Amino acid sequence: MLKFDENWWFESFRGALEKRQEIESIVDKVTEEGYDNIFFLGIGGTYASSMQVVQHVKEFSAMPTFVEHAAEYMTTGNRALNKNSVVVFSSVSGTTEEVLVALKYIKEHVGARIIGFIDKENTPMGDLADYVVIYPMNEQLKFFMLADRFMWNRGDFDDYEALYEELDAHLPAALVDVEKRADGFGKAFAEKHHKDEMHYFIGAGNQMGATYSYAMCYWEEQHWIRTKSIHAAEFLHGTLEIIDRDTNVTLFLGEDSQRPLAERVKAFLPRICGNCTFIDTKDYPLEGISQRFRGHISHLVMMAVNRRIDAHLEKINCHPVEIRRYYRKLNY
Amino acid sequence: MLKFDENWWFESFRGALEKRQEIESIVDKVTEEGYDNIFFLGIGGTYASSMQVVQHVKEFSAMPTFVEHAAEYMTTGNRALNKNSVVVFSSVSGTTEEVLVALKYIKEHVGARIIGFIDKENTPMGDLADYVVIYPMNEQLKFFMLADRFMWNRGDFDDYEALYEELDAHLPAALVDVEKRADGFGKAFAEKHHKDEMHYFIGAGNQMGATYSYAMCYWEEQHWIRTKSIHAAEFLHGTLEIIDRDTNVTLFLGEDSQRPLAERVKAFLPRICGNCTFIDTKDYPLEGISQRFRGHISHLVMMAVNRRIDAHLEKINCHPVEIRRYYRKLNY
Structure with a gap:
């Protein structure tokens, strides 16, 4: 791999x-x-x-x-x-x-x-x-x-010990497994989108920071591909108007409390866009992790999937992710 | 007009x-x-x-x-x-x-x-x-x-009475005056950018909400032109890498505490972009408004300038700003 x-x-x-x-x-x-x-x-x-x-x-x-x-x-x-x-x-x-x-x-x-x-x-x-x-x-x-x-x-997180017992025992293997399972998807996605002039990333909940960061710190900064990231609930209040059949759109779906906001976009988007991708943490088994804890680590699962996209994008575009045009090259 | x-x-x-x-x-x-x-x-x-x-x-x-x-x-x-x-x-x-x-x-x-x-x-x-x-x-x-x-x-805003005395007396005329002064700029800007495939808006401080909203609620939602809005300080940590000579970039400069963050981008941007515009609230006199209160209303000044862009963009693009493709047209 x-x-x-x-x-x-x-x-x-x-x-x-x-x-x-x-x-x-x-x-x-x-x-x-x-x-x-x-x-x-x-x-x-x-x-x-x-x-x-x-x-x-x-x-x-x-x-x-x-x-x-x-x-x-x-x-x-x-x-x-x-x-x-x-x-x-x-x-x-x-x-x-x-x-x-x-x-x-x-x-x-x-x-x-x-x-x-x-x-x-x-x-x-x-x-x-x-x-x-x-x-x-x-x-x-x-x-x-x-x-x-x-x-x-503070007494606000009674699951603390149970959660970390599971993560200690299963998270490393679960995340490695995600990456292995996602490799085929990552390659196909990179092949399809490596020349995108613009790509929209949509997310909610603990995926929102991941969406913002993946769009800006990976695609823009490392791959030099233009992106916009937008919260799923905000997408429906403006940005949707510039989406058409061919717009490149990727929606991140996690399993935390805001999943319904992403699901709303998932249900709607295919009606106006023929070029959208849904990356859903639910598609990965995460062996040993209880259902109620999956939302806590959705952002880590998404990151593991995205690493597969990055690996293939870097290779296809012949664009090493270490290089920067401007950051730490110029004083500003 | x-x-x-x-x-x-x-x-x-x-x-x-x-x-x-x-x-x-x-x-x-x-x-x-x-x-x-x-x-x-x-x-x-x-x-x-x-x-x-x-x-x-x-x-x-x-x-x-x-x-x-x-x-x-x-x-x-x-x-x-x-x-x-x-x-x-x-x-x-x-x-x-x-x-x-x-x-x-x-x-x-x-x-x-x-x-x-x-x-x-x-x-x-x-x-x-x-x-x-x-x-x-x-x-x-x-x-x-x-x-x-x-x-x-709460005792945190001693200037309250002095500020509103000035605003009551001078704000309406000052904002009308901004719009009149900005009309030529708005027309030229709309003529230059009405066919943009993508436009970047950058702002900070009380301009950040304005930047986010102007990009999404006006250009995307009303003009159907693609945009990305980004905070001036964040722009330097990722998004800058996809800027080149021809990228359409507009920087909003207000007069509140975060002006230095916008000024930093203003000083740097022309080195990597030959197609950037600076809209600076300092360029408008705001008669009757004290220096120390200008920052409080920078967002209103910017909005008045942007209204001139909108008026011309709508006309040039033959695109009435009332129409929506999807919002309140479809159930989702």
């Missing part, structure tokens, strides 16, 4: 889940100290992951949990973010400019506790955090583990 | 400002009773207006003020929305399906106080509200007047 080392992915997921003990000890300490609210601070891809986890929390808890955009924070500010707040961020490089500046400001002028997930040791962002968890990739899983523990500590 | 009755617009703005007394009495009563938080409930265009007012509040206050999406609310729910919450909505028709359903649910099962702005009397949504303000159009102005009064009552 193209660009797929089964063992490597299995170990990547397994290792991420093993960081849970470390995350729990941080969250439990912060919970004991008390906090007013939690801000997931991000930009670009990490902003999208933040949207996903905040949406997830909203399903289960009134815990005051927000997305804060690093660049917006440094201009508008946020008066609700105070020294009794918790700021959570994630970074691959540990150097993203806007987030680094915001963290410095928070450290020096606000005094909120900062928890960072960074892919590697010894980074400028790591130095600013009160707590750092070092582990590569798996950003959403890290965010969800942290948020779930915070919710459990 | 095409599709422009100066007197009608002047009276429309003036009449909206005159609703302030009615709004104040509602807000003062709710403030006296006390409230936990305020939710602007919307979908599509009213969701965009909600984003604008929540962003505006964030500049001045820690007042817990949120956007709640009507369709998301009916699936995911929102545990922070309780009987001590205030729910604010706006509607032209008073019948928008998703908002109507959400309001019914809130009325029957939550008991939060509901304040509605509706364009006309005797609507299903009006019947569900505890307080209704009837006045056509001017949605953002209504939302801002309400939010500013709430902030003033």
Whole structure:
């Protein structure tokens, strides 16, 4: 299978889940100290992951949990973010400019506790955090583990132990299996859409951050293909008018609370569009994962499917995903 | 001037400002009773207006003020929305399906106080509200007047009286003047872009809701031209990679706290794009409006400029803005 080392992915997921003990000890300490609210601070891809986890929390808890955009924070500010707040961020490089500046400001002028997930040791962002968890990739899983523990500590997430018992035992194999099952689809999809002048991605619930991020951080940034991402419920209030028979449209269907919003679009779209694709997490068995927990990991399932599209798109288009035209090539 | 009755617009703005007394009495009563938080409930265009007012509040206050999406609310729910919450909505028709359903649910099962702005009397949504303000159009102005009064009552907006004294005296004429000054630009822009296969709109701050809404509710829904809207700070984290010399890009620059984020894009964009337009509210005099208040009304200024584009686009494209392909034509 193209660009797929089964063992490597299995170990990547397994290792991420093993960081849970470390995350729990941080969250439990912060919970004991008390906090007013939690801000997931991000930009670009990490902003999208933040949207996903905040949406997830909203399903289960009134815990005051927000997305804060690093660049917006440094201009508008946020008066609700105070020294009794918790700021959570994630970074691959540990150097993203806007987030680094915001963290410095928070450290020096606000005094909120900062928890960072960074892919590697010894980074400028790591130095600013009160707590750092070092582990590569798996950003959403890290965010969800942290948020779930915070919710459990508040009594809002009774399933915490049962959920993670299952994930520890079955998630790595289940996600590897998804990728293997999705390879044929990914290849056919990439062959059909690799020359698209424009592609619409639609999603809802914890797929919305994934939709936003897949369209922008993968197709636009890595494949240089134009996209628009739109929430399923919003799609029906404007964007639908520019859809016709040949428009390239892909709808992500997950299994969380907002699945009905995606299903509404699924029922309608084929009436006006002859070129739409539905990617539905329900099509993947996820052995060992209970029905009631499938929604919690829908975004991870979708990501596994999308990785197969990416692998084939990269090859067909002869466009290595590492290259950028402008990002970190020019100063701006 | 095409599709422009100066007197009608002047009276429309003036009449909206005159609703302030009615709004104040509602807000003062709710403030006296006390409230936990305020939710602007919307979908599509009213969701965009909600984003604008929540962003505006964030500049001045820690007042817990949120956007709640009507369709998301009916699936995911929102545990922070309780009987001590205030729910604010706006509607032209008073019948928008998703908002109507959400309001019914809130009325029957939550008991939060509901304040509605509706364009006309005797609507299903009006019947569900505890307080209704009837006045056509001017949605953002209504939302801002309400939010500013709430902030003033908390002691977070000392400028309230000075601001509205100026707006009452000068805003209607200033906005009419913007539209007259922008007509030549609007015509030239429409002539240049009326056949665009794709157009990118970029904005920040209280322009972000306007950017989202202008792209989706005007170009996509009314002109049937494809667009993508993106926040200025996010544009630099992905979308920039698909911009080249000929890409149609328009950047909205307002005068609120996030202007620097738009200015950063303005400085960079011409290096990679030979087809970008900057629409800057600073280019309009707004006679009688103090420098420090210009940011508060940047979104209204931008909307006035965009109305000139719309008028010419409609004529050049022989595409009446009232027609829809699908919305309210099909059941879905």
